Amino acid sequence: MPTNSFVLNLSCEDQPGIVAAVTTELAGIGANIAESNQFWDRQTNRFFMRIAFAAPGEVGKERIEHALKPAVDRFAMRTVLVDETRTPxxxxxxxxxxxxxxxxxxxxxxxxxxxxxxxxxxxxxxxxxxxxxxxxxxxxxxxxxxxxxxxxxxxxxxxxxxxxxxxxxxxxxxxxxxxxxxxxxxxxxxxxxxxxxxxxxxxxxxxxxxxxxxxxxxxxxxxxxxxxxxxxxxxxxxxxxxxxxxxxxxxxxxxxxxxxxxxxxxxxxxxxxxxxxxxxxxx
Incomplete structure (x- = not known):
């Protein structure tokens, strides 16, 4: 099946449940995670994460942002979602x-x-x-x-x-x-x-x-x-x-x-x- 590739960068105050909330929403729209990196800055208590994933062809950027909104609002995340099919x-x-x-x-x-x-x-x-x-x-x-x-x-x-x-x-x-x-x-x-x-x-x-x-x-x-x-x-x-x-x-x-x-x-x-x-x- 055709797929689209995306990268999600997020940061927020560190607390339990961030990774679970994001990955659960991505799984819910059929996304497959290809790469995941995370870092907790203990000095500032900021959490940083980068997730590269593939989504079904019919799933676009707008639908992904809509699916992630509950997690974004819950943890007050700053997010950037990039469509990797677009040449910078x-x-x-x-x-x-x-x-x-x-x-x-x-x-x-x-x-x-x-x-x-x-x-x-x-x-x-x-x-x-x-x-x-x-x-x-x-x-x-x-x-x-x-x-x-x-x-x-x-x-x-x-x-x-x-x-x-x-x-x-x-x-x-x-x-x-x-x-x-x-x-x-x-x-x-x-x-x-x-x-x-x-x-x-x-x-x-x-x-x-x-x-x-x-x-x-x-x-x-x-x-x-x-x-x-x-x-x-x-x-x-x-x-x-x-x-x-x-x-x-x-x-x-x-x-x-x-x-x-x-x-x-x-x-x-x-x-x-x-x-x-x-x-x-x-x-």
Whole structure:
């Protein structure tokens, strides 16, 4: 029989009976659970759960939400129900360094990432040939102090027009305004070329080189008004030595950044990341 695939994310105050209530309702509509993950944050007493399940072909999103409503109301749950048959849409933002963007495009092309790139936005023309080769609409919007607000309004309009689910800052070297960060909170992922919370801001690899570190890394995080301090989704480090130059650090970092960003995007698009205050729960 035809089936539809869904993912349900939920969070609420922890108490007995949550899992039983949800799974009972899903069983009642003929759903079959394929994957279930849960976490109890003892410090905040918050319960987090992700359930991937298949439902009969005639069971749609509206019927599932209706079936779950008694459990949602009983436990005051925050829920997100996603139809996995829909391909997520993303906007990639990039400046002059395009390695992370290229890696994302490759992973989409080979099918490891399930996403449709609806636009590439840049403040430079460097990435236009790649966009044209891939058949992706390209928007070059130079940013100055005078037009920053206007350009961010254009970005919001683009997100709305394209129905984009996620904006990815793939080494987009512009600081977004507090207003934009708040408007799209939880829907913008940035790759920071450093292992946060160390070495924030400009030229982190050069900062790390000057400090003689033995490990460098990269951090993918959600964007917030606090620069480079948003909830962390994914990180990775790699060992370096005293014999390496700052340029060697940068080259090593390019590889790490590309991998970390792609993994973070995949986790987000598969609805495996849940916000928990300043932190994330990643299933």
């Amino acid at each position: 849409r993303i906007v990639i933002m990039v400046s002059k360094f395009d390695h992370a963007m290229l890696h994302l495009l490759y992973q989409i092309r080979v099918g490891w990432l399930n996403a449709e790139v609806v636009a590439i936005v840049s403040n430079h023309e460097v990435a236009r040939p790649v966009a044209e080769l891939e058949g992706i609409p390209y928007h070059c919007w130079p940013v100055t102090k005078e037009n920053k607000e206007e350009q961010e309004t254009r970005l919001l309009d683009l997100v709305k027009e394209t129905g984009a689910d996620l904006v990815i800052l793939a080494r987009y070297m512009q600081v977004l305004s507090d207003s934009l960060s708040k408007r799209l909170f939880g829907r913008i992922i940035n790759i920071h070329h450093s292992f946060l919370p160390s070495f924030k801001g400009a030229k982190p690899y050069h900062q790390a080189h000057e400090r003689g570190v033995k490990l460098i890394g990269a951090t993918a995080h959600y964007v917030t008004p606090d620069l480079d301090e948003g909830p962390i989704v994914e990180q990775e480090t790699e060992r370096v030595t005293h014999a390496m130059t700052a340029e060697d650090f940068v080259a090593t970092g390019r590889d790490i950044e590309s991998r970390v960003l792609a993994r973070a995007v995949k986790l987000h698009l598969e609805n495996r990341v849940m916000l928990n205050g300043h932190k994330t729960v990643v299933f």
